[in-house]
Amino acid sequence: MSTTFALATHSVISAETTIGVLVAARPLLARIFEKLGIDYCCGGKQTLATACARLGLDPATTVALLNSAVATLTAGPAEVDAAAMGLGELADHIEATHHAYLKAELPRLVEMADRVGTKHGWRDARLPEVAAAVNTVALEMLSHMQKEEKILFPLVRQIEAGARGDISAPIAQLEAEHESAGNLTAKLRLLTDGFTPNAEACNTHRALLAGLAEFEADLHRHVHKENNVLFPRTLARAAGLQPA
Ligand SMILES: [Fe+2]
Numbered sequence: 001m002s003t004t005f006a007l008a009t010h011s012v013i014s015a016e017t018t019i020g021v022l023v024a025a026r027p028l029l030a031r032i033f034e035k036l037g038i039d040y041c042c043g044g045k046q047t048l049a050t051a052c053a054r055l056g057l058d059p060a061t062t063v064a065l066l067n068s069a070v071a072t073l074t075a076g077p078a079e080v081d082a083a084a085m086g087l088g089e090l091a092d093h094i095e096a097t098h099h100a101y102l103k104a105e106l107p108r109l110v111e112m113a114d115r116v117g118t119k120h121g122w123r124d125a126r127l128p129e130v131a132a133a134v135n136t137v138a139l140e141m142l143s144h145m146q147k148e149e150k151i152l153f154p155l156v157r158q159i160e161a162g163a164r165g166d167i168s169a170p171i172a173q174l175e176a177e178h179e180s181a182g183n184l185t186a187k188l189r190l191l192t193d194g195f196t197p198n199a200e201a202c203n204t205h206r207a208l209l210a211g212l213a214e215f216e217a218d219l220h221r222h223v224h225k226e227n228n229v230l231f232p233r234t235l236a237r238a239a240g241l242q243p244a
């Protein structure tokens with residue numbers, strides 16, 4: 001308990017840190033362990049030094065990587081001023097940040113939600129519901145982003161270059177899909193008590209909840225940029241109402 005507290009407040013990681021304690025204090029580090037191939041769930045009792053020795057990783061480099069990741073995760077990504085960007089520039093930004101993040105993250109969330117639902121559904125009937133909602137929102141968002149990247153964003157770039165026309169129907173469809181993703185995310189928040197792990201939650205369950213909380217925060221920023229900035233400005237520009 002005291003070690004977890006020390007990690008959470010001082011962010012000090014050493015080769016002797018136990019992996020399970022580390023992921024419990026900083027669940028977002030789970031993805032770094034996944035990239036390195038370190039088992040943080042069933043192998044959570046081993047120290048970083050032991051895990052590195054097993055995989056032939058340099059402990060000092062691994063510790064430096066983790067400490068740097070903690071600093072980044074704590075600082076959070078710098079947010080851009082969407083309203084000050086050009087239409088094409090904003091579409092590029094959304095694709096390179098929010099869409100890229102979702103394409104990398106959704107398969108990981110689905111895999112963890114399925115695992116937690118199957119393994120622990122017997123003691124919490126809400127966990128299979130969480131898995132079902134994560135699967136649905138992932139499928140919906142992947143198809144939604146494809147529509148934006150293949151249909152809407154090319155139109156946005158054409159409109160910025162001077163094309164005119166009525167694009168209210170595809171925009172209304174995309175906004176309805178945002179609402180569905182928002183509703184599913186709100187359901188996930190409800191089913192997980194605000195993404196809060198209970199005392200019995202294993203490290204995968206904790207990593208899932210941390211990932212879902214981050215997914216929700218990113219979705220909110222992503223949809224804000226589209227619904228409140230990109231879509232209305234593109235509609236106005238397409239109708240010749242105001243300069244972009
Ligand atoms: Fe998008």
Ligand SMILES: [Fe+2]
Nearest residue numbers: 148174178226
């Ligand atoms: Fe969207």
